[in-house]
Amino acid sequence: MTALLPNRAYRAAYKAQQAAFLLNCLAAHRILRTVSGTSYRPGSDVEALARRRYDELLELDLRNVEQGYYPRSLLFQVPLAEYARVMPSLVRDFPRTIVRAKNKNFKDLPAEVELERYPPYFRRNFHWQTDGYLSRRSADLYDVGVEFLFLGTADIMRRQVIPPLARGLSSTPATSRPKILDVACGTGRTLRQIAEALPDAKLYGLDLSPYYVGAARRLLRHAAPDASFLVENAESTPLRDDTFDAVVSVFLFHELPRAARRNTFREMYRVLKPGGTLVIEDSAQYSEAGPIAGLLERFAVDFHEPYYRDYLRDELADLAREVGFSVEHSGPCFVSKIVVAKKPPLAS
Ligand SMILES: C[S@@+](CC[C@H](N)C(=O)[O-])C[C@H]1O[C@@H](n2cnc3c(N)ncnc32)[C@H](O)[C@@H]1O
Structure with a gap:
């Protein structure tokens, strides 16, 4: 449907979609920082550069569509229904992730997995995520977690x-x-x-x-x-x-x-x-x-x-x-x- 929108309208729709994503993710980041007790706060120079590169990325994305590198539909292919489906599991899993991070327990992997099949560096809970990369549950939650981390980008x-x-x-x-x-x-x-x-x-x-x-x-x-x-x-x-x-x-x-x-x-x-x-x-x-x-x-x-x-x-x-x-x-x-x-x- 977005293919039918005139240029200015689809640009505005895209920017509005990303702004909504950004605001929600920033609010969730704030909650996460409070719950996990992280004291780090980025300085104003960090925020300014991050903001500039964020804006450049969105402009580049629009330009790539206009230059024919990929279809406009990709810009609006946010799997919202999928994210809504897995969000309750992600929220339920969150306390386990926090406890794992607090205890620095990075070897909390599923007992049924044959760990010897994997190189030692892989046998860990990257991002403190439950099961590391070694379960279907982890694969189901991964995409929404990464979108959240990168503020919808x-x-x-x-x-x-x-x-x-x-x-x-x-x-x-x-x-x-x-x-x-x-x-x-x-x-x-x-x-x-x-x-x-x-x-x-x-x-x-x-x-x-x-x-x-x-x-x-x-x-x-x-x-x-x-x-x-x-x-x-x-x-x-x-x-x-x-x-x-x-x-x-x-x-x-x-x-x-x-x-x-x-x-x-x-x-x-x-x-x-x-x-x-x-x-x-x-x-x-x-x-x-x-x-x-x-x-x-x-x-x-x-x-x-x-x-x-x-x-x-x-x-x-x-x-x-x-x-x-x-x-x-x-x-x-x-x-x-x-x-x-x-x-x-x-x-x-
Ligand atoms: C941070 S994720 C990135 C996945 C994906 N490219 C993306 O954009 O989301 C890292 C991926 O690298 C895989 N990986 C890590 N070490 C690997 C290795 N030695 N060989 C193949 N895949 C590996 C993990 O299983 C995981 O899927």
Whole structure:
């Protein structure tokens, strides 16, 4: 229906939707800070930069639609009914999360899971979330929790990988069905949006959590019925060399230890075709944080992110160069950053 609205009306509708999201999330953040007893208050310079980057993100989102990178409908695809459905479970789960955080109990994982199947760094309650990444319940609650954390911009940030992806695919030799791999696809929210923007692509999702892969399969069931999924460690996969036209990864690297970050970059390089495009989105790092550096450092403490402090200084663009990529772009995107790189083409 929004496709029929004139430009000014749909812009206004979009901004009103995001303002409503923002106000609700800010109120909930305030309650959370009070309940958890967090004393941190961002300074006015932090708030000013966060506000400016937030406004820039919304403008960029609108511009991307106007430039034809993705359909207008994506801007209004907020799964409100789904969020309303899981909200009571999230609220019921909240006291357990607070107790876990207060006791610093990050090994509170489901007894029935065979933990030895996973690398040690993965066997923990990232974000203090119940069951870590290791249950269907966790996968069900994850999306709404992340949207709340990012003040209603999580899906907006995720879809910012689409323009560089589209440009990368259009600059490589034409393939009838370009293959795109999402490394650490989680519940599939990035792939779901790529499916609408690039309907001709064949999509692949990979994640170490079988429960999150299950959620991604369900989410993509109609939008991309032939999407393929793998439960694998991104550090070492059974995928063949030179397979994909593009590889994307969103919000993975801040959760990996140093060596695993490097292994994953090597693996992404290996499975990309020569000339293929890599698009990484993850938390901003010191290089572009400026005054929000303190805010990012708080995140490591408040949300049990043990590898995050090291991540902040382990520049993603350098990691890409180390394994052979040529980096085309690295820059901020609200509280995240985007790195775009190419695997060099074969010499003719
Ligand atoms: C913060 S979530 C991001 C998920 C998703 N990309 C998104 O935008 O919501 C991190 C994801 O990385 C996955 N993950 C962590 N370590 C991994 C590894 N070594 N190999 C594959 N997936 C991994 C987790 O299971 C989780 O789904």
